[in-house]
Structure formats: structure tokens, C-alpha cells
Amino acid sequence: MQFSLWLALLGATVVISFTPGAGAINTMSNSLNAGFGRSIWGILGQQAALVIHVAIVALGLGLLVSNSPVLFAAIKYAGAAYLIYLGLRQFLAKPTGNAEVEAARRDEPAFSMFRRGMWVNLLNPKAIVFFLAFMPGFIRLDQPQLTQYLVLIATVLAVDILVMWFFFAAAARSFQRFTRTVRGLTMMNRAFGVLFIAVGLMLAFL
Template sequence: MSWTMWLAFLAAAMVIAVSPGPGAVLSMSTGLRYGYGAALRSIAGLEIALLLQLGVVALGLGALLATSETAFAAVKFAGAAYLVWLGVNKWRAPPEPIGEGDDAIRPHSRRQLYAQGILVNLTNPKAIVFIAALVPQFIVPDRPQLPQFAIIGATMVAVDTMVMSCYALLATRFRPLLRNPRLLRVQNRVFGGLFVGAGAMLAVSSR
């Protein structure tokens, strides 16, 4: 992959990452509730899923989602249901006072943050289809493909981590406001509604 081609892919990756989606909502919600350190766990989950999606595309399975209505619909509705479930739980969560960073998170909840990140990205078939449409344009067929996919994967993860971190850090600015139970309840309702809305949009979306 030439420098020119890599810079073009970098620009495309930045545009994709900056576009708001479920990953951004999760990063902001976690950053606002628990702080940036906890948000990094969710972001790590998002990036693991991103690499898995790239692996799916590298193996050629992304074409199946792009061409099969049944496979696309199955993943799409599973992802939509999961986002709605997250939203309902967030909406109904009690307005518990926020703690300080990782000290406020139970070990079980820390594992959940990783799992949430993985599932939010992994159950989004549009992401796989988009990667399947974008990545092959930057692969040179007559050169070894593994190093090219490695460069693409590293670029996507670095860019997405940076963007999701910006979303999470921006949200942490408002943490001092959440000492008030009423504002905590509003926060739960806002992000619960955003998750439900993202799930609804995914459910009615097409390829």
C-alpha cells in the first residue's frame, strides 16, 4: 500500500469514525456515568468488534451479508434488539449518585463494559457491509494481502479509538453536574432514548 493510498484510506476512516452512531452513544454514556477510564473499556470492546468485522471481510464473509437478505436481516434485527434492550435498561436505571472513576464500577460491570462495546459494533451489519465495500478498494491484489489488512486494521482502530475517546472525554466534562439525582434521571432518559432511537433506525435501515 502506497503512502498516497494510505492517506486516502486514513481520510475515509476519519469520516466514518466521526459520523455519530451507537458506538459514539456508548462512549459518551459510559464516559458521563463512570469517567474516561471506564469508557476506555467500552471503546476497547468496540475496537475488538471492529477487528472481527475486518476479519469477516478478509475471509470473504462480508459479501454474504451484502448479498443475502436473510443474513443481513438476521444480524440487523439482533443488533436493533440489543440496542433497544440497552436503551430500556438505561431509561429504567435508578438515579444512583456517581462515584469516582473505576472505584464506582463493580468487577462484573467492568466485564460488561467490554461486552457491551463488542456487541454494539458486532451486531451492526451495516458496518460490515460498509467495510466490505470500502476496504477492497485499498487492497492491491498482486501484493501480499495480510500486511495490507494489518495496516488497514491498525489505521481503523487508531482512528476510531481517538474519535471515541474524544466523545467520551467531552461527556466527562459534564460529570460534576450529575451529583443531582434529578439530573441523573434526565441523563438516563436521554441516553436510553438515544439507544432506543439507534436501534429503531437500524431496524428500519436497508443496505
């Protein structure tokens, strides 16, 4: 991949990563609930989903999804339902003020965070359509395909991890003062619950 083309890819990826969405909300929620350091597990799950999306498009399966209204709708509504489920669960969560309960909440298994992050990004058919439109501009058919895809994936993952962890997860730390009381934690749970539900509804209807 030519350096000028890679710079264009880098710029586009930075803009995309800074665009708020379900992944950013999930990252901020993890940072508040499990801590800044452990929020990386959710971020890595989101990256795994991006790799799968790129593979789907590269193998030509993305066209199948985008050209099948039934399949596209099924994935879309499943993704919307999952986000709404996460939102309702967080909205209805009731902090107890019990130190042992809250400590257990912060010790959520890494795989659980990874899995949730993966599903948040994976159940979004619009990501497949986006990569269908995004990737052809950076892949040259007259050059080795594998190397170009590896460069693209490495760039997308590196930028997204940095933005998610050092911007969105770090930004959530400024709200941690609200998590020191039951009332503050309840407010934060409801705020992030509403955000998850809103993104789910947008995925379903926009």
C-alpha cells in the same frame, strides 16, 4: 501500501469515526457512568468488533451476509433489539442518591464494559456491508494481502480509539455536572436511553 493510498485511508477513517452512531453513544454513556479513564474498556470492545468485521469481509463471509436477506435481517434485528434493550435499561434506571449504590455503578467490571461495547458494534450487519464497499479501494491484489490488511486494521483501530476516547468520551465530561444530583442523573439516563432506542430503530427500519 503506498503512502498516498494510506493518507486517503487515514482521511476516510477520520471522517467515519467522527460520524455519530451507537459506538459514540455507548462511549459517552460509559464516560458519564464509569468515568473518562474506565470508558476505554468499552472502546476496546468496540474495536474488537471492528477487527471481527474486517476478518469476516477478508475471509469472504461478508458476501454471504450481504447476499442472504434472511441472515442479514436476522443480524440486523438482533442488533436493533440489543440497542433498544440498552436504551430501555438506561431510560428506566432510577438513581437513588445513595453514595454506595452510585459508587458500585461506577465500578462496573471492565469485562462487562468491553463485552457491551463489542456487541454494540458487532450486531450491525451494515458495518459488514460498509467494509465490503470500503476495503477494496485500499487493498491491492498485486501486493501482499496480509501486510495491507494489518495496515488497514491498525489505522482504523488507532483512529477510532483516539476519536472515541479523546473526543466523544471527553465531550461527555462536560455533562458530568448533571450527574451530581438525582434529578440530573435521571435526565442524563433518559437522554442516552432515548438515543440508544433511536439508533436501534434506525438500524431496524432505515
